[in-house]
Amino acid sequence: MKAVVYHGARDFRYEDAADPALESPGDALVRVTRSAICGSDLHLWNGLPIPDRGFAVGHEFVGVVEAVGAGVQSVRRGDRVFASCTLGCGTCESCRRGLMSGCAVTTAGGTRNNVFGFSAAYAGGQAEAVRVPFADANLFPIPEALSDEQALFLTDILPTADMACELAAVEPGDRVVVIGSGPVGSLVQSCARVRGAARVIAVDLDDARLLRAQERGCEVVHPGRENLAERVLELSDGRGADAVIEAVGRPELVSAALGLLRAGGRLAVVGVLFAPVEIPWALVFMKNLTLRSGLVNPQRHVSRLIPLVEQGRLDPTELITHRLPLSEAAKGYEIFAERRDGVLKVVLQP
């Protein structure tokens, strides 16, 4: 088959790769119909240090089941399916808690982590086909009412946005600040509105992204031109934000976010961030704050998100700015990495 294969930073090649095969009774093979480039893929593109080479990248993909192992009970050949970006075994204690990101089985063995497309252990879905281990835990049928492109967002970033709202405990009536108006930040804005936020305040340095946020019903703040803390106070009757969601992944933005919160406020960080963060703890202490982050576990979110997408209350496909054949994946990465052409989401078609 053809796949987008990792050979190092900025060296992703569309080339022949070994056809995936069933290796365990719990496996499924999926012929990919659509995949997408995620912000966290850019970390790999930009040189995240990892040991492996030669595997297919990509953790956002949908397709059709081609074959299943003897033990698979929830999907069968011919089903349209989407995958969870994070892989769990489905039966260890952590998976039973709904935390596949803490799965004892799939994180074992020295691989970087249990996400598709970051190591040879779990080859990714920017490929014509992909093996999905523990398919009962990691594959989901696509309801008839949903298109492949809608389902593509259920693999990662729409659940991530919903998780962000859950981590930040967004409640009806809240004033919510969303830092970053890229693909994840944009969906966080939509999810916060769906959950009843009275005001969603979008923060970004890119005017085009702010304009789109405004069209989604957000108040917008450009921190290069306005004093963010003052604007948040104004927009919250002088109280401060009930919740702040950081969707960029920069240490200094996490620290600054704490200053925007009211007493009892909650900060969720869904920007990908591995660096240490210096936290002004006096604020956490004096204002009774909560800080949370995490890898997404899509299976906790999809049963609520599917009806919202079906009913049109959430429309993640509004983010798709580019559609390219899979063979031009590298071009898609360049566009996304350099933020060209108002890019928000690049979809790849095998």
Place this chain on the structure above:
Amino acid sequence: MKAVVYHGARDFRYEDAADPALESPGDALVRVTRSAICGSDLHLWNGLPIPDRGFAVGHEFVGVVEAVGAGVQSVRRGDRVFASCTLGCGTCESCRRGLMSGCAVTTAGGTRNNVFGFSAAYAGGQAEAVRVPFADANLFPIPEALSDEQALFLTDILPTADMACELAAVEPGDRVVVIGSGPVGSLVQSCARVRGAARVIAVDLDDARLLRAQERGCEVVHPGRENLAERVLELSDGRGADAVIEAVGRPELVSAALGLLRAGGRLAVVGVLFAPVEIPWALVFMKNLTLRSGLVNPQRHVSRLIPLVEQGRLDPTELITHRLPLSEAAKGYEIFAERRDGVLKVVLQP
């Protein structure tokens, strides 16, 4: 002053009444600018047996503070205010829990209950002026951005609708059935949508009310013409409703509601209901159901509702169908009791 005084069933008279006065340091006097007739007032109108006579009725009112006792700290003369329909002392253990409906102080002494306008102990607000005991607990300033008529809904039925969603644990993505599309049911529909319900299914026998529900974005079911249980299954992909809210107050509707729920579903009853209800317990047991009801405690809801009304995400004034001078209150009661002229909410102006 003039007031709408209770003399028995269907005998509410606009007449002279003693001017209210400060009786305790915690009291406030409020000059009423608007009051409204509530569905629960109809119980009084229709002959709810109570011992007292000669008191002003009405528990939904807003106005301007005319005087406060020495102990009042949260409002002052001249403030525009709305009152909580349910009276608490604010400092007993139950009030500290946010359950003013269980207040040890205001429910003592044999009065029917601790709601304005149901006894001589707490004369009501369908009057030119009213004494508000424990004003720090029971009066709230009206924010500048809100009109008196918007605030009028914060005294009871908008908090009741929000409580209904809380009791039924309405979550984003839920399919929610609302039985009854009167004033409370209509606001429950709106609150459920604001909280992210994927589908709100409105049930009523009145086509005009169903039409309005449809305009609010609801699916509608007329149980006289359609099989309700079947329609709910269809509208929930065969699963059953996540939550049902009964907003009528009939025992047989409560029993029937349990049949509409999926395993793990929740029923909230906000229709006023004092009669016994026969519960088909096998359903509660086999389907792991939850049943809840309660008197509203507006102070638990207003800090979230105010920003939602301010931002236009909730517009309760859409329900106002009639505005009458206070002197014509009895006529308002008749219209409302007989459901004339598409009535949903009657507002009275002193």
Place this chain on the structure above:
Amino acid sequence: MKAVVYHGARDFRYEDAADPALESPGDALVRVTRSAICGSDLHLWNGLPIPDRGFAVGHEFVGVVEAVGAGVQSVRRGDRVFASCTLGCGTCESCRRGLMSGCAVTTAGGTRNNVFGFSAAYAGGQAEAVRVPFADANLFPIPEALSDEQALFLTDILPTADMACELAAVEPGDRVVVIGSGPVGSLVQSCARVRGAARVIAVDLDDARLLRAQERGCEVVHPGRENLAERVLELSDGRGADAVIEAVGRPELVSAALGLLRAGGRLAVVGVLFAPVEIPWALVFMKNLTLRSGLVNPQRHVSRLIPLVEQGRLDPTELITHRLPLSEAAKGYEIFAERRDGVLKVVLQP
């Protein structure tokens, strides 16, 4: 193999039965080492109308895995295991929510319900061996530190007791009334204490059971000799109970329980009860009460219960009053049904 086979009310025969075999890749075969008679088995003993005949009864059992299908990943031959009394497929939407009792797969097909030992579909564990369908969802390894007899309580009644506390939202400092001091009621008492109840008030008509409750640290009330409602008020500083748990299964006790609760109180019913219940709704409404019930889903409880049993904070084996060979199961049923010899729990050994 030998098994305790259902032939009708009070007609359970120890006799030859077909050896169970693997039927699906997700199945496991378990050689039973201990099983127990549950209060809900008595319903079958006493004539619960069911269509099937000739199947092995019993849903509380532990044993050793003898064989697994190709798809089973969480247990293997030789593992000591306990089963969940309630069977789920593990992958449908309801199972993903943790509600195996609402499983779309195992409740399909007209069987009474998805519990072992109530139909031919899911033959029970009062047998030398048993087939466990969907073993990844329904079998759990027994930690080395736990004896078979300790694990036997994890199959049903200890999770049921923990669920009762969860349904009744038992919180630290609560005054909790437990109606019924049989096997489930006794464990509810212990679980409520472990969760920090300040007072557990045990109610029963059997003095021997009350004595044992007292030894567990409970206050005890014999409603034949004392006024229950008055005693509960006394023992809760005049407030009423925060939570009441009904562990008998009688409609009149459910109704009466509501009178014992404070405003905002919670009632959980874990007594098996299929009959309609007349609820004095005025209490539910005026006191903001919550009513819940349900079939247990052990997998939601075992990860918390195992460490508590390991550390000796819960000791369910204190309930074992009788140990009999499996061949004398019918005698065990008689003793339990007639409450002879201070019986609380009868354990059967193949």
Place this chain on the structure above:
Amino acid sequence: MKAVVYHGARDFRYEDAADPALESPGDALVRVTRSAICGSDLHLWNGLPIPDRGFAVGHEFVGVVEAVGAGVQSVRRGDRVFASCTLGCGTCESCRRGLMSGCAVTTAGGTRNNVFGFSAAYAGGQAEAVRVPFADANLFPIPEALSDEQALFLTDILPTADMACELAAVEPGDRVVVIGSGPVGSLVQSCARVRGAARVIAVDLDDARLLRAQERGCEVVHPGRENLAERVLELSDGRGADAVIEAVGRPELVSAALGLLRAGGRLAVVGVLFAPVEIPWALVFMKNLTLRSGLVNPQRHVSRLIPLVEQGRLDPTELITHRLPLSEAAKGYEIFAERRDGVLKVVLQP
């Protein structure tokens, strides 16, 4: 009257001070019967920079009401009472949420914070008498069954310990690590056990404190002699702690605590800590962690703690190692600051 008056670091003088008087209708005067020295008082003793001089210190005190303003409704002359260490107005939005630490009224005006005994605005209770503003919000009657010394712990550190468990979401069955076994840490150990922790792991460098922790039922670890992370894994079946509570207040301990948690774990910091903390964010992200801290709001905790102390399930007076006359307060501070004589809690008697 006599009081312990602040004149600077290590300069607390027992001397004449102006008698407190009622200043507002919401005030109460309390004649102090017992006060205690808190760990956070040591920050003042050790030179915390503050602008004021000449005020009485101390925020843990109980006494008898001597006089109340006209507006006070919940206590009266002669009542035995304890105070909340954190002062709220009781009626602003933040106080209504239960966050008196975020009170808009009592934190206004440039005082350091809204805790008794840290500024001239709210003189403290290491004095013969004290003015308690907003008495309805900040004073609580002592139930007859409780001694003054038991109630003394309800003013701050027992609620702080309970809050710690709440912030760390301690659940039945959890393995909980408590870093620091001083007064607050010791009560956290007890509260975690009361909430059903299966294992409480006490960490300290002081063997005498560890011995006392062991007597409370804790596992103990001396990190100078043992590898803490390895021990925590051993004591949690290789999983890591469900919750860690830092009760010392050192940045490096907060950072290190994150390494002890399982995926989905929660960290609460109740050690007083104003310095920045460097957080290894990769752990927070990859393990889905939660970090929380806060000033205590005793009124949220006392209704649950009082019955637990009454019933002997919590006995905070076990911590009292020293009782001194108020005139010897400075000596008490020295003993506590230098950790002499196995000191845990010093009680002062006017």
